[in-house]
Amino acid sequence: MKIAFVGFGGVGQSLAKLLVEQKRQLIEDFGFEPVIVAVSDVMKGAVYDPKGLDIPHLLEVLDETGNMENYFNTRSKVVKGLNSLETITGTNAEVIVEVTYTNVKTGQPAIDHCKAAFENKKSLVTTNKGPVALLYQELGELAAKNDVFWGFEGTVMSGTPALRMPVSTLAGNDITEIKGILNGTTNYILTEMEAGSSYENALAKAQELGYAEADPTSDVEGYDARYKAVILSNYLMGGNITPDDVACQGISGITVEKMEEVKSRNKTIRLLARIKKANGKITAKVQPEELEKNDPLASVQGPTNGILYKCNLAGPIFLTGAGAGLRETAYSLLIDLINYQREKRMKVREVDYNAN
Known part of the structure; x- marks a missing residue:
């Protein structure tokens, strides 16, 4: 599963660490191998590698320099400087992790991020309340129309599964x-x-x-x-x-x-x-x-x-x-990614069943 992050503050970084820590278990239990290909943050810069980023190295660079664009990988070509919408529409990610700081009154920029992902047939998981509280019906219909997954478990009680x-x-x-x-x-x-x-x-x-x-x-x-x-x-x-x-x-x-x-x-x-x-x-x-x-x-x-x-x-x-809590909120996003993976596997089974 190729993943792009839009926003990379405390919650985004906590999820990235979880995906690294839990990678073996995710593969064994859910057939889900997370590959983070892009990260974009308005304050910390942006990097994209279609083959996958070295996340421990990226986090180390960010911790040492404060800017992800100091990241490098001698084995592949890294694209730098993509904004949030370019990261959503112009990378090979199939699912977007949307964790930007969003104006709850307007729901922006998260609403635009959701629309861009769905219109480009990409799934999205988020902890932003704005889009779900303000445009649940419209965004839900757009996601369904494009046959993509929209997860927002963390919008109500963080990692506690209230939804x-x-x-x-x-x-x-x-x-x-x-x-x-x-x-x-x-x-x-x-x-x-x-x-x-x-x-x-x-x-x-x-x-x-x-x-x-x-x-x-x-x-x-x-x-x-x-x-x-x-x-x-x-x-x-x-x-x-x-x-x-x-x-x-x-x-x-x-x-x-x-x-x-x-x-x-x-x-x-x-x-x-x-x-x-x-x-x-x-x-x-x-x-x-x-x-x-x-x-x-x-x-x-x-x-x-x-x-x-x-x-x-x-x-x-x-x-x-x-x-609340960074790791707890990151876990809510992991719940959504796991459920996205489950839905993908169910669709594959349906296709195989119908084909036979």
């Missing part, structure tokens, strides 16, 4: 409600406040530990969770809602006094995304909610995520795990 798990293992159920803690930053802050910290001190600590960005607005005002609620609604429940359809309230207005008052009633506060389906209509909202201590989501502590699916046959199904 594929219910699709594959809860098949046959009608999921009538989803509620979840989908943002680790806010959950960490609320957990710290539960222990007595002020909102300001908890936020500062989250920033110090790398859980929160310098500008934490998207997390603390609930916008990140809102986009994830849209993805869950449309992908798992057959909705067609937009971020503007999701009422949203963050945690910045929660005080120490409020938290203490809630604790005195043996409850806790969590920022929840809640999605309901009734009579064919889907509604979704994101807001802080008081939870009883015996609610499974009340037990989710720190920068962890949790999600509860209410199913008509299986009943409530609870899933929890890491919602």
Whole structure:
């Protein structure tokens, strides 16, 4: 499987390392031999070798010089300087790993990257929420039209399979409600406040530990969770809602006094995304909610995520795990690549069966 990376920050590099580390197992277990042929990053340069890049050497060069274009290989001709769209359309990669920094409000440049890949009959896996939250229907139809794979497992709970798990293992159920803690930053802050910290001190600590960005607005005002609620609604429940359809309230207005008052009633506060389906209509909202201590989501502590699916046959199904982290997010991309490989092999079997 020839792979091109568009974006090569912490997540992209973590996936590249995983593919090197797990190469033997991927071949033995899935018949999947990853060959990274191109990497393009707006800050770190771009390199392309149709025969495959020496990834340990590339990572070493990047670590030492900060620019991938210092990479060389005496055994083959390396093309340098391709931009993201040229890397997608002009290389021999069959699948694109899209891990750029994307504007969630516009979905760019990831939306253009998805369109370019699909129109050129290339599959794509991504952790970018923007394209899935804003253009799920359109991009899904474009991928189907060109018979390519589109994977986005990591857009909701990183390496915790909040999307594929219910699709594959809860098949046959009608999921009538989803509620979840989908943002680790806010959950960490609320957990710290539960222990007595002020909102300001908890936020500062989250920033110090790398859980929160310098500008934490998207997390603390609930916008990140809102986009994830849209993805869950449309992908798992057959909705067609937009971020503007999701009422949203963050945690910045929660005080120490409020938290203490809630604790005195043996409850806790969590920022929840809640999605309901009734009579064919889907509604979704994101807001802080008081939870009883015996609610499974009340037990989710720190920068962890949790999600509860209410199913008509299986009943409530609870899933929890890491919602962030470089290696965890890289693993979500690996999940998608493995499932892409599985689909490829199934198509080959179908062709062989029909031919016989």
